[in-house]
Amino acid sequence: MPEEPLYPGKDWQDRLIGWYNQDHRDLPWRRTRDPYRIWVSEIMLQQTRVEAVIGYYRRFMEDFPDVESLAEAPLDRVLKDWEGLGYYSRARNLHKAARQIVDMGGFPETYEEIRSLSGIGDYTAGAVWSIAYNRPAAAVDGNVLRVISRLYAYGEDILEPTARRQITGWVTEHIPPGTSYEEGPCAYTQALMELGAMVCVPKNPRCEKCPLKGDCRALAEGVVKTLPVRKKQKAQKMISRYIALIERKQPGSGRRETLMHRRDEKGLLGGLWEYPGVDASSPEEMRQAFSKEWGLEIRPVGFLFETEHVFTHRHWKMQVYEALPEKEPPDSDRWCWADVDRQAEMMIPTAFRKIQEYLAEPEQLRLV
Template sequence: MTSPLGAHPSAAELLAWYDRAARRLAWRDAAPDPYRIWVSEVMLQQTTVAAVGPRYARFLARFPDVAALAAADWSELAEEWAGLGYYARARNLHAAARAIMAMGGFPTDSTGWRALPGIGPYTASAIGAIALGEPLVPLDGNVERVVARLFAIETPLPAAKPLLGRLADGFTAQPAMRARPGDFAQALFDLGATICTPRSPACAICPWREGCRAAARGIAGELPRKSPKAARTALHGVHFALLDEAGRLLLERRPESGLLGGMLALPGTPWRAEPWADAEALAHAPRTDLDWQARPGVAQHGFTHRDLTMRVMLARVPELPEGVPLDQATRSLPSAMKKLLPLL
């Protein structure tokens, strides 16, 4: 296909490279099925391949199919997801599993997947291409980068997204892509992850080096351009560590909506822009009859557009039957809450 910006490079050439150089990833070890691809794509959102690999295998061992996932209590899924971040993904995964069981099985095309909770255009296209064989090009960050360089698109992201999407869709006119849409999508992912990398792309060994406009102009490392990031919001909170003599810690489950929604946490104040004075924070303590002592130091955690600074106050009681042993808390708490434990 020829676009206004020139011909698309050969899908057959990329697939031949993929056949030689494909990454060995856990979700590629078996014939692609919608459940495995769906779980892997949700896990990979905002998380690195290196971090997802072992967690993916552990997740499938605990929830081997959509029926097991739908039947699980939220607390089980929250525990398994702890440390992966972006916890709304897990809530949507759970809700979508139950919706799939209610409808009697998986959607048969990407349009049906798009209607499920938490399934956006990218995830629906990835499942459609890889698991269902639809001629779709999922547009993630790797694919955006590859396409921006192939056609030397200098319009900054996110404004360039519609154009990059149209250019990516141009590959669907090629018979080689249509014959192997799942492999083509994964070849694009691998090309962006291993050769057409954000910094210092390895253009000399790229299977598409001859047709890349950015490489020809010597600007591949500069693309895609990005608009200036919005200022990050600062948040502050105080959390309360109530421990007993057996080392058990009081935890609570956060509200379903908002940051860390539905996850286990130390009780605490709301998170807000202004720091909390001790006297003000103590009104939110789980028990106001105890001698709460402020611990030195702070814990800091970054969310997508927000930076959270937390302090911790400690109190002890002889016995806390409802408490959770510290080793279990370490496994079950999300990353932000784990950062409080060293302050104890």
């Protein structure tokens, strides 16, 4: 008979769930079993800290209390609620999936149907199915990868698909059969997430407080600090952007308006409004790129200021120029003139916040 491995102990999930039931955070999405609400919270929590999500979640639920109200709302209203939360494709997919759900006649109840919705991958499908329906599915995100790789002292690169499969296998093997939400898959999924968020954190995990300290192979072998193993992240790409503030006086009222551009639906900041800009390294290159990319003839007349924004894999260094239009912008719904009040209503990503503030109070910024 092969010997049972010492670590982790066979029933570690029982100790984990016992700890969770005694000691977990009271979060708004933990007070419901409504799959719609759990789904929205899971989408908001992707790449975003819990503290940042709580306020957005509450407002979203006030504005769109059920899947029907979300499906009926215009996309711009949904994006407006999302403003500042980042990764806007999440909001667009949420809106699209809400319409799919209404077409299905209600929130789906099988894993496969949930997984087929727009913007839902293995992780979210597993999370919604296990948390809302207490059904057996693994939900493996970055937190869970870290916890399990330490628990098993797993020394492979966790970003590799084979590692994810292995870890998902261990998580799945230990899904408890309990039929109550407090003992079954619902509690297990949330307990793993909670342990990763509160105890088995990336730096300085609180092993002395961990319900799995007697199970943890990394702790027993003294290798906690080396886990999880990750290959080097790609370096952030620095991009030089030239932004043109093109202004005119509103016919009639004489108010100042700025030319705005709606970005392509696909790609970075897809579908959002921006102060038009191009990758360039001089005002002359900017002028040529505006003409080539959009058929927009402009004349840069003065440098205003520099600003920057860091995305996950790129870093925009933006030179903001005042520019004059040499002819009218293309007649398309991708372009519009907007005064500062209208800009405040538009979905403009935080990358452009400093520019928006400048236009609202240009003198103040110049004094800084």
